Amino acid sequence: MAQVSVTVNGKTHTANVEPRLLLVHFLREQLNLTGTHIGCDTSQCGACTVLVDGRSAKSCTIFAVQADGSEITTIEGLARDGRLHPLQEGFWEEHGLQCGYCTPGMIMSAVDLLNEHPSPTEREIRDGIDGNFCRCTGYEHIVNAIQYAANKR
Amino acid sequence: MAASLVLPKLVGQRIKRREDPRLIQGRATYVDDIKVVGMQHLAFVRSDIAHGRILSIDTSAADAMDGVEAVFTGAQIAELLAPMPILTPFPSPDHRAVAVDIVRYVGEPVAVVVTADRYVARDAADAIVVDYEQLPAVVDPEQAMTGTPVVIHADFADNLALPFLPGGTGVAADFTVDDTVVDQAFADAEVVVSQRMVNQRLAPTPIETRGVLAHFEPGKGTMTIWSSTQNPHTLRTFIATMTGLGQDQVRAIAPEVGGAFGAKINIYPEEYVAAALSKRLGLPIKWIEDRSEAFVATTHGRDIIGYVDIAARRDGTVVGLKLRLIADIGAYNMLLTAAIPTLTMQMASATYDIPAIRATLTEVFTNKTPTAAYRGAGRPEATYFVERAMDMLARELEMDPADLRRKNFITPDQFPYTTQMGAVYDSGDYGKALDLALQNAGWADLKKQRDAARAKGRLVGLGLSMYVEVCGVGPSSSFPSGGWEYAQVTIERDGRISATTGASPHGQGNETTFAQMLADQFGVPLEHITIHHGDTGVVKQGIGTFGSRSQAVGGTALHLAGGKVKVKMAKFAAALIEAHEDDLVFEDGMISVKGSPESGKSFADVAKYAYVPVPLPKGLDPGLSEEAFFEPANNTYPFGCHISMLEIDRETGEPTLLRLVAVDDAGHLINPLIVDGQIHGGLAQGIGQAMIEEFRYSEDGQPVTGSFMDYAIPRAADFPRFELDNTVTPTPVNPLGAKGVGEAGTLGSTPCVVAAAVDALSEFGVKHIDMMLRPEKLWRIIHGGQP
Numbered sequence: 001m002a003q004v005s006v007t008v009n010g011k012t013h014t015a016n017v018e019p020r021l022l023l024v025h026f027l028r029e030q031l032n033l034t035g036t037h038i039g040c041d042t043s044q045c046g047a048c049t050v051l052v053d054g055r056s057a058k059s060c061t062i063f064a065v066q067a068d069g070s071e072i073t074t075i076e077g078l079a080r081d082g083r084l085h086p087l088q089e090g091f092w093e094e095h096g097l098q099c100g101y102c103t104p105g106m107i108m109s110a111v112d113l114l115n116e117h118p119s120p121t122e123r124e125i126r127d128g129i130d131g132n133f134c135r136c137t138g139y140e141h142i143v144n145a146i147q148y149a150a151n152k153r
Numbered sequence: 154m155a156a157s158l159v160l161p162k163l164v165g166q167r168i169k170r171r172e173d174p175r176l177i178q179g180r181a182t183y184v185d186d187i188k189v190v191g192m193q194h195l196a197f198v199r200s201d202i203a204h205g206r207i208l209s210i211d212t213s214a215a216d217a218m219d220g221v222e223a224v225f226t227g228a229q230i231a232e233l234l235a236p237m238p239i240l241t242p243f244p245s246p247d248h249r250a251v252a253v254d255i256v257r258y259v260g261e262p263v264a265v266v267v268t269a270d271r272y273v274a275r276d277a278a279d280a281i282v283v284d285y286e287q288l289p290a291v292v293d294p295e296q297a298m299t300g301t302p303v304v305i306h307a308d309f310a311d312n313l314a315l316p317f318l319p320g321g322t323g324v325a326a327d328f329t330v331d332d333t334v335v336d337q338a339f340a341d342a343e344v345v346v347s348q349r350m351v352n353q354r355l356a357p358t359p360i361e362t363r364g365v366l367a368h369f370e371p372g373k374g375t376m377t378i379w380s381s382t383q384n385p386h387t388l389r390t391f392i393a394t395m396t397g398l399g400q401d402q403v404r405a406i407a408p409e410v411g412g413a414f415g416a417k418i419n420i421y422p423e424e425y426v427a428a429a430l431s432k433r434l435g436l437p438i439k440w441i442e443d444r445s446e447a448f449v450a451t452t453h454g455r456d457i458i459g460y461v462d463i464a465a466r467r468d469g470t471v472v473g474l475k476l477r478l479i480a481d482i483g484a485y486n487m488l489l490t491a492a493i494p495t496l497t498m499q500m501a502s503a504t505y506d507i508p509a510i511r512a513t514l515t516e517v518f519t520n521k522t523p524t525a526a527y528r529g530a531g532r533p534e535a536t537y538f539v540e541r542a543m544d545m546l547a548r549e550l551e552m553d554p555a556d557l558r559r560k561n562f563i564t565p566d567q568f569p570y571t572t573q574m575g576a577v578y579d580s581g582d583y584g585k586a587l588d589l590a591l592q593n594a595g596w597a598d599l600k601k602q603r604d605a606a607r608a609k610g611r612l613v614g615l616g617l618s619m620y621v622e623v624c625g626v627g628p629s630s631s632f633p634s635g636g637w638e639y640a641q642v643t644i645e646r647d648g649r650i651s652a653t654t655g656a657s658p659h660g661q662g663n664e665t666t667f668a669q670m671l672a673d674q675f676g677v678p679l680e681h682i683t684i685h686h687g688d689t690g691v692v693k694q695g696i697g698t699f700g701s702r703s704q705a706v707g708g709t710a711l712h713l714a715g716g717k718v719k720v721k722m723a724k725f726a727a728a729l730i731e732a733h734e735d736d737l738v739f740e741d742g743m744i745s746v747k748g749s750p751e752s753g754k755s756f757a758d759v760a761k762y763a764y765v766p767v768p769l770p771k772g773l774d775p776g777l778s779e780e781a782f783f784e785p786a787n788n789t790y791p792f793g794c795h796i797s798m799l800e801i802d803r804e805t806g807e808p809t810l811l812r813l814v815a816v817d818d819a820g821h822l823i824n825p826l827i828v829d830g831q832i833h834g835g836l837a838q839g840i841g842q843a844m845i846e847e848f849r850y851s852e853d854g855q856p857v858t859g860s861f862m863d864y865a866i867p868r869a870a871d872f873p874r875f876e877l878d879n880t881v882t883p884t885p886v887n888p889l890g891a892k893g894v895g896e897a898g899t900l901g902s903t904p905c906v907v908a909a910a911v912d913a914l915s916e917f918g919v920k921h922i923d924m925m926l927r928p929e930k931l932w933r934i935i936h937g938g939q940p
């Protein structure tokens with residue numbers, strides 16, 4: 001067992017975990033933050049994307065112990081004071097989701113994308129979410145959703 | 154009384170979805186998000202060989218592991234579970250949820266472990282040692298049909314699951330075949346084009362894998378089972394049967410479902426095992442599929458070879474079609490496996506008035522994962538075979554592909570039209586969809602652009618495809634667990650509306666579209682309506698969401714249930730207002746005499762009265778709740794036209810899709826925003842099949858595309874913006890005039906993209922390219938080799 005201390009959505013959690021515990025399982029099983037999803041076991045789908053110290057990261061690719069001392073934001077921590085984040089708003093307005101399973105990871109990736117490119121071109125958006133799979137939408141409405149958020153900022 | 158409220162009509166509007174707030178905030182509940190006290194985790198040991206005899210299973214290391222609750226081999230599971238049920242009428246070999254002595258595909262379950270911890274479940278499964286005698290495997294269906302090197306199921310000679318099913322012109326009800334008319338058509342033809350085509354195997358890959366949580370409560374003797382499924386009521390039926398419980402003792406719940414695409418219609422071994430072991434151990438048991446498991450344990454789609462012969466006159470009139478189908482169904486029949494390729498037969502006439510058709514189907518066992526429905530399920534395959542053949546014919550006759558199609562269309566005055574395959578097309582105007590697509594694409598100009606690009610040495614091609622599909626699945630003669638749908642509408646005593654639907658969605662947005670319908674029907678705000686679904690404890694009956702049926706069949710059931718309750722509510726309102734019920738209108742939250750809104754009572758007041766009816770109007774019972782079953786008299790047949798432009802890099806063979814123009818006709822639309830989303834998603838999967846997706850096996854039956862590293866599903870950068878439009882040809886089959894749209898995108902896109910690639914490479918004399926359009930394959934054509 002190893003001790004890990006992380007701040008998730010502004011709240012600090014300390015726990016003893018197995019060294020092999022993946023961050024995504026720590027978030028989901030121990031902190032009950034089930035908004036972060038799992039869609040693969042080869043680090044490709046991006047359903048598990050969260051922000052670690054402000055940068056998007058696939059939480060299935062990180063051991064919980066590796067995140068020790070970091071600040072993590074999950075989808076549950078994105079809305080502030082009951083107000084949706086512009087990306088959440090964009091996904092809603094532009095019908096950027098169907099089954100919604102990819103959506104939390106997609107939104108967290110897009111947060112990072114917009115931090116890097118505040119006014120992205122369509123190409124930059126499409127390339128920027130390359131690590132996030134969506135099987136439902138064909139991506140066009142997701143692109144619209146990210147553009148919506150970019151225009152709002 | 155607030156008479157100021159004016160509610161817009163919502164049906165036909167682009168309303169944003171009511172499902173989304175929970176989904177965009179990470180507050181939805183998928184099956185893996187559910188925990189029950191005492192919950193155990195289930196893991197499967199799966200065969201890592203394609204065909205072999207189990208010699209021994211050593212579970213001792215697993216048994217000895219800390220935290221292991223139980224270990225079961227296939228033989229032990231067989232004592233708890235009868236053979237896997239199927240819903241199709243053809244003979245089928247014995248299939249056990251967990252293999253007993255022979256494994257027949259990589260991924261087939263061999264043993265199971267139950268543990269308190271998910272990681273330990275995997276450890277324990279990995280610690281089980283299975284010793285096999287390896288048997289020869291066969292993965293090529295045409296090889297398998299020779300019965301060599303191996304027969305997979307002893308009673309099925311030459312691996313023929315379904316030896317020969319004939320259909321079309323001259324086939325009698327007892328399946329005797331008279332070839333005279335078809336032979337004559339081919340004898341009289343001036344041109345015959347023939348091609349063998351492969352519609353390759355695909356992995357459906359919803360981003361949420363499958364998962365199940367079974368909770369048998371010994372004290373009550375009842376089972377609650379949560380599963381990522383498209384049809385909780387079907388799940389309830391089969392779980393009850395397989396665990397020896399009554400339907401009244403099983404409650405099946407489809408919580409939030411993270412995509413399905415047909416792959417979650419089947420009721421799987423893992424669901425039966427979780428339920429049986431929960432009952433046996435008296436513990437809640439959860440199983441969540443890993444993605445690596447999903448690639449081999451969740452049914453695949455397509456995998457059908459078509460030998461197509463199309464006969465025509467020089468002027469382009471098609472006089473006959475032959476379609477010989479060989480479907481590779483994998484190692485076993487699942488619930489609907491055998492039925493899917495029959496839909497390919499059914500749709501062999503496509504959008505054309507073809508006077509003579511012979512279609513035949515043979516289904517073959519191979520050592521691969523079983524196939525079943527995948528978005529489109531049999532119809533994309535039919536569309537692909539016929540549309541590719543039409544393209545080849547156009548090329549042969551040097552006709553514009555659009556002109557050839559138009560010449561052969563079933564015309565609007567011919568509907569209802571019975572095809573040679575026996576399908577009765579409800580309504581259609583194919584020429585209109587074609588014209589609109591040509592116009593939106595700028596077809597004439599596009600051809601000039603292509604030619605100009607070619608003149609500069611670029612490899613640019615155009616493709617066009619029509620499609621018609623069979624949707625709105627029903628009546629019951631067309632679906633073995635029932636072709637109806639169910640709904641209940643309740644006006645609550647506060648004037649809000651609760652409705653239930655058996656059409657259990659997994660991304661289709663029924664909570665929004667169904668509420669739109671009820672809002673209009675009752676003249677109340679959308680926010681006053683809740684749509685319940687996915688829980689057999691709440692929704693009394695249902696069939697499920699597949700075959701693009703939830704709007705056409707489920708929506709109609711809802712509309713009918715709403716109509717019944719509205720009639721009753723009007724009687725209560727008539728008593729309150731002292732008016733005649735036929736004179737009343739439901740508008741803007743009021744029920745009033747038509748033309749005099751000031752006479753009215755609020756919707757909520759009438760509802761309240763119905764629950765405390767003093768005095769009780771004569772002939773009425775209290776309460777406002779009605780249900781309806783709707784069974785359509787026929788399927789619906791949506792259609793459309795897709796056009797694409799594609800460029801292939803001469804140096805690398807890499808294809809790039811430049812344009813995709815789609816015109817779809819699904820009849821009346823409830824929410825065009827949601828419809829666009831459905832079409833986008835379908836296009837992505839259809840283009841994915843054409844360009845990058847293919848589930849492949851090595852010769853000895855090992856999957857070579859068993860992860861996202863090797864199986865490519867489309868990413869955002871793979872697509873241009875889609876150019877959508879629609880025509881509206883309502884169906885007479887249901888009062889909504891809605892046909893269904895969930896699968897449409899996968900129909901026309903695939904052949905039109907392949908057609909564009911063939912067109913792009915026409916200078917190399919190529920007439921057909923089998924999917925997918927791997928750059929290497931295209932490069933070989935460009936550089937003088939074979940595809």
Ligand code: FES
Nearest residue numbers: 039044045046060
């Ligand atoms: S779960 Fe797929 S990348 Fe993390």
Ligand code: FES
Nearest residue numbers: 098099102134136
């Ligand atoms: S919305 Fe279903 S996977 Fe993206």
